[in-house]
Amino acid sequence: MVKKNTKIVHEKVVEPQQEKPAIPPIYQTSTFEFPRAELLGDTISGGPDNEVFIYTRGSNPTQRTLEKSLASMAGSEEALTTSSGMAAITLIALTFLRKGDHAIVSEVTYGDTHHLFSDMLKDFGVEVDFVDFTSPKKIEETIKSNTRLIFFETPSNPLLRLVDIKAVSQLAKENKIKTIVDNTIMTPLLQDALGLGADIEVHSLTKYINGHSDVVGGAILCSKKDFLELRKTLFTTGAILDPHAAWLVQRGLKTLALRLKKHQENTKKVVKFLSENSSVQRVNHPYLREHPDNKLALTQMKGFPSVLSFEIKGDLKDARRFINNLRLFKKAVSLGGVESLAEHPASMTHAIIPKAEREKAGIKDYLIRLSIGIEDAEDLIEDIKQALNQ
Template sequence: MTKEQGNIGTKSVWAGEADVLVHGATQVPVVVSVAYNYDDMDEWYDVATGKKQGHIYGRNTNPTVQAFEEKVRILEGAEASTSFSTGMAAISNTLYTFLRPGDRVVSIKDTYGGTNKIFTEFLPNMDVDVALCDTGNHEKMEAEIEKGCKILYLETPTNPTVKITDIERMAKKGKEAGALVIIDNTFATPINQNPLELGADLVLHSATKFLGGHADALGGVICGSKELIEPIYHYREINGATMDPWAAYLLLRGMKTLKLRVKQQEINAVAIAEFLLKQDLVEDVYYPGLKTHVNHDIAKKQMRGFGGMLSFSLKGGMDAVRILLPNLVYANRAANLGAVETTYGPARTTSHIECTPEERAKVGIPEGLVRVSAGIEDTEDLIKDLEQAFANL
């Protein structure tokens, strides 16, 4: 048995680290050197040209970063992986690697706001055609794919409305059209979903969120075949969105407790969602673990768990939000998610701050929608906190 053969919780602790451990240390070192010395000129050349394993310059590769990439690669069951300075760098670098003027992208309307801006602003300026479909309307998406598709890009569950797309169905249709199928797996994490097993070509994460889990390090990562990862890595090494080794160390440390955190976050998310359903002042609750969720059956089919993310809208919109959120005690009111602390925030100042009210409304995000990232606190305390906060409404 090797350290890569255990269950996913065990892999989160052990996988990907052995090659960079030194001096009998049990933890991956933080290697901050920018350059690496070679006395043998031929060995230096072989490393620089990829004929031999090693490192030459920090913008290209780094031992600490390498360990992080390996751990995520193993958790996602991929052949290769590469990392980035942020989640948005992972998304943008991947899209820019493969897209050329005249190409066509098919995606969904309510991806994360930054991703949406790439689709609605940056790619059209590059003469790339983008078709955005209603999330969950698989027939419409299939019809758009048939018109031509270089990249099929999906985010499931979505941020912040936690909508679900059938990955297996869409990946099959995408491949029939010759499309590259990319899945943002940030919300689900490798604990609850492995898109490559469902037919996707590439899976990416904003590592800043659940992978790190402590809101103290930025990063992004993408996994897939070696054939696809190599050009993405080349684009990143030249354009410079390199992960910092200190961030890689913090992300590695966070990932050791990934399964434990995700399971407790899910317990809390379920409890919060069920509490919100009973509140007269709550208009809608969005959580794929609820039987009332429009795509609950698809989520059950492709996910091992429903995760720690949910959202809800209040009667009274932002006026009600302005009262409720400041009265919560066990909550960060912040533009982040996936951390050990429970975090609340309106979509208009978190996931979709880049968008206008009209743009948010167009993709089904009301101004009073609140995104909730459940933390790892005791469930009873979070519910009591919500009870006292709702009393103020």
């Protein structure tokens, strides 16, 4: 007869018999029990199969459910989820780049992506060139015999310049180079980077896909072949998305299409208001006809981003004063949540990029970035108006 203290460690699991839960449960377990030792041994020596679960650092049913949903939304063969968007980008670099390889990266990327490629990978002997991706010709001139990977964001953040995914992917294919697109700002619903020819899409799930600013996560959408390579690196690095976070993202994903609709409606109104305001000297958004990539936006994207930036008439102090005077917009980095956020790229998200490089790329001290949420558009405009008036 086992003792009480033993019993409490080995609970009797109550499973539903005929009925199935309408919503999948969270498999909050680090390890999986096998009925016989031989079976576990055989599974491990045969290599972890997709849907055989051994240890959650490698795979877990809650993560896999989310991965299947993401792949089905994007039309990709596979999806891999990670503990953050940066973990996903780092995993791609660790899997597909080796000492002596060369990568071409767009000049303006998320600050930590820039840091990964400009400092960390260089220290591991990877050569990296940062190029203006609005010109495929410049990319072509930078390709070398050891170029393995091309990485870019479109639209870029915070200037919302676009890259022609089809043209760059084609160029990369001709030279046997992998194309990776950070599609975080658009999501697969508003921009089909894989359909346009990219090999891999990378996402920060932290943004629109989860959409509620309460989870940090990342995802890689790719072929089965790349997935199997990436998963080996994931297992070793341990950069997995934990089951509880995966479950929350799964919940967020269900309202993505609805949220994007409202995000876009609000953004159009805010863009219009700002572009007609005399305290604003420039608005960066591809929805505007005067935006240099407006034509490409209309063919490449199936909607518009809900992030925009604008230059205030004034200097760094005026930009900060505007942000401080906002009452409804939260003063915070990140984007893609239901709530509207305002931030100052030069001193926040892009501060890690040296000032000279930042300015060259067009990120001025008086540039402000807004992430437009799903509140009432009139309230958002009222808040911007009162902050500009001050």
